[in-house]
Amino acid sequence: MANWGLTRKQIIMLIVLVFGTFVTVLNQTVVAPALPSIMSEMSVDAAVAQWLTTGFTLVNAIMVPITAFLTDRFTTRRLFLASMVLFTAGTALAAWGPNFPVLLAGRLIQAAGAGILMPLVMTVLMWTFPIDRRGTAMGVFGIVIAFAPAAGPTVAGIIIDQANWHVMFWIIAVLCAAVIVFAAAALERGGKTNKDVKLDVVSVALSTLGFGGLLYGLSAIGSYGVTADSAGGVVIGAIALAFFFRRQLRMEQPMLQVRVLTNRRFLIATIIVMLVQGALLAGGILIPILLQSYMGFSATTSGLVLLPGAIVMGAMGPVAGRLFDKHGPRVLAIIGTGVLALTTATFMFMGPGMGLITLTVIYTVRLFSLSLVNMPISTWGMNALPDKLMNHGTSVQNTFRQVAGSLGTAVIVSASTVATNMVSGSTDAVTAGVFGIHAAFAVATALCVLGFVLTVALVRNKPGDEAAADEDNAHRSLIERIMKRDVYTLPENATVLEAMQLLVNNHISAAPLIDAAGKPTGFISDGDIMRYLSKRGQMIMDPVVMIVQTVDAYSDHKDYAHKLEHLMGMKASDIGAKGIIGVSVHADLPEVCRVLGENHLKKVPVLEDGVIVGVINRSDITHFSMEKYLEERGA
Structure with missing residues (x-):
């Protein structure tokens, strides 16, 4: 401490x-x-x-x-x-x-x-x-x-x-x-x-009545079928929500700024996140019921089955952030929604004969796939909003995500109850219950497939997305003020010898590799060269240890010079990293700091239409922040 x-x-x-x-x-x-x-x-x-x-x-x-x-x-x-x-x-x-x-x-x-x-x-x-x-x-x-x-x-x-x-x-x-x-x-x-701030009680009442009415109606339909109460709950809830949204759009300072949903990209992201969340939460309810009520396992066992998935999903947070920075939202979201749909569909065929390990693995992979959807899609949608609407976007997305989790779970679990009641008269209780759970996961699969289709059709890694959100090029002006324009690059077919000459002559530790169009395809660093020469090959180690081992290799092995000569003739792309993490010239400063921090980088290339136009170091941001503070304090 x-x-x-x-x-x-x-x-x-x-x-x-x-x-x-x-x-x-x-x-x-x-x-x-x-x-x-x-x-x-x-x-x-x-x-x-x-x-x-x-x-x-x-x-x-x-x-x-x-x-x-x-x-x-x-x-x-x-x-x-x-x-x-x-x-x-x-x-x-x-x-x-x-x-x-x-x-x-x-x-x-x-x-x-x-x-x-x-x-x-x-x-x-x-x-x-x-x-x-x-x-x-x-x-x-x-x-x-x-x-x-x-x-x-x-x-x-x-x-x-x-x-x-x-x-x-x-x-x-x-x-x-x-x-x-x-x-x-x-x-x-x-x-x-x-003390002058006021709460819009009418908005609170309408949102509570609207969401609560829908949840009650959908749940009651699952338990008792379509009755006056259940139908009334759905109708009253829908009407209350219509008035709620109408009121928010007319207020100067609404309780929930739903106007952000007029941004097409943010709306698409919110819908996909809602579909995924609605399909996901029901699994946490249905799996324990299946294990304890129909397979005879203890509550401890059902808890242990859920444990690995929760750990994996928590650990994947920063990893998904880095993958998003490197590959963009589309490929991650397509893989995530696709795997989520497949694993959810698998639960449609599970039963008392399925082994615990198999069930645990499928459930864990299901939660792993969620981590490839939630953060990338949410960030993709939020990046479409201007800075002044960012906090409103967060509130709207968080609210809608939780509402979708509640309503989606109600629909899916109600489907399970309806299916169970349909066959309960013609079979035993266990078979009827398992059939109901299969039906519930069929509904969840449908939601996941819809999310997958929307992702494939509408989610794009468009270079112009950041530019569209950068009103009056305010972000661009700031980034161009901070970044250094002298960027040392190498052609993607450059040799390691050419890379070493560039690094030594310009006193730098890494350089991007670019194709004929000037777009980055990877990068090579002095660490890549040291790892190749080290005794332990490609294993990631402490730089000091690698230097010591390289010197040892030189003194202990006569073929070191031959190995070094062979390395110099290799392509830099063969030993360097594939792909590159960069930021748009239209990115705001908090986004640049996030990319640097989450990926543990000292500097990050600045891209315009996929081409490197500059580089920002952590020290550049620090100096800029200090200058602004001193300037404002002096003023």
């Missing part, structure tokens, strides 16, 4: 914030392994039980725009404590849960608290820690929070098998109570308040 450069008070505050958020995120994934036990104890079917997950997600979605008002109106300390108290109260109510309505009420109250907490903690971290220490705080926060969804199902499964689902919620309630006590003592007041 001391090496992090944080004071004792900051460390305590970081622990409180991270642990509080960890518990709430953990809570979002602990319910899935408990669903079979809850269904059995309370005599409800899957279409009703799924409300514990979809209702939670829906309330979270509704709270996203409301949280913006709350963070302006109240201090962060008061809001953090209030959200934790609300979450704890809901958890305790769920733990008591003598019947399903009480349990559901507890989950919805939990969701209200969690919906405030997640965006709030990010704000608290920003004002608590100085700029030079935010990286450490956010890094620890990200690692712990990424671990929570993976650990949730396994921890829940163990507790349920050893005790019951009531105990699981009681443990979470006790942990939350401890967080409240420590937070009251550790958190500073923080943040400015604006």
Whole structure:
């Protein structure tokens, strides 16, 4: 801790914030392994039980725009404590849960608290820690929070098998109570308040009635068929949403800036993300039901089956970002949606005879494919928006993603219930249940296939995308001011000898390889040359170690000179990296910083229509930022 450069008070505050958020995120994934036990104890079917997950997600979605008002109106300390108290109260109510309505009420109250907490903690971290220490705080926060969804199902499964689902919620309630006590003592007041800011209550009511009505109607159709109640829920929900969108478009300061959906690329990205999210979440509900209710496995086992997929999806975040920078959204999204459709379709044929390892592998690959869709497509859509609409785009996309998860799950699980009821009179309960799950995954497959078709037809790596979003060439002017125009390049057919001469003569460590049209095809660095000469061939090692081993090779092996001579005649493209990570001349500065940071680069080429026109170093951005700060301070 001391090496992090944080004071004792900051460390305590970081622990409180991270642990509080960890518990709430953990809570979002602990319910899935408990669903079979809850269904059995309370005599409800899957279409009703799924409300514990979809209702939670829906309330979270509704709270996203409301949280913006709350963070302006109240201090962060008061809001953090209030959200934790609300979450704890809901958890305790769920733990008591003598019947399903009480349990559901507890989950919805939990969701209200969690919906405030997640965006709030990010704000608290920003004002608590100085700029030079935010990286450490956010890094620890990200690692712990990424671990929570993976650990949730396994921890829940163990507790349920050893005790019951009531105990699981009681443990979470006790942990939350401890967080409240420590937070009251550790958190500073923080943040400015604006008592003049107002919440549009009508918009809140319309969104709640609209999304809630749709969710209720779709779930009721799955349990009881098309009745007056279910049809009424769908109709009322649709009408309320129509008025909600109409109101948002007419307001100068809407609760949710839905005007961003008029941007075609952003709309396409949002639709694809919604389809994928709607198809995905149902798997987390159906798999535990299949394993526990129809295959006879324990809750612990079902949690362990879900664990590898959650770990892989969390670990793939930064990897997907790097792949996006290198290859663009199209190839990643096509592979992701294609694999997602195939693995989802595979679940249509699984049954009690399928091995646990096979099921786990398929489920893990399914979540892996999601990581190739969500981040690349979301970033592709967000990049189409101008800077002034970026925060609105984030709110809209987050809200719609969670709503799609709720409604998609309701539709898919309802399909399972309808299919099960259709054949229950002509076969045994296990066969009917498995048939229902097959039908549910058939619906999920249809959503994935639709997402795949939209991706193939509409997602493009267009060079002009950034230019279209760069109003008045404001980004371009800034990038051209910062970048260096002297770029040393090599033709793609250059030899390693020519590459070495360029690197040595110009005192640089790497150079791009370009084709006849001037477009980059790869790059070669001094590290590529050292790796080739090293004893360990192409293995990535510490540069100092490679130098030492190269010198050893020279003294120990007489054929070193022959090896070096052979290397000099090889093509640079044979030992260099294929492809190149660059930024558009129309990219904004935060995007350039993201590419440099996530890919651990010291410099990045600047591209215009695929041709290198300059290069930006990390030091260039640092010097520019310092100059601007001193200039504004002096003014």
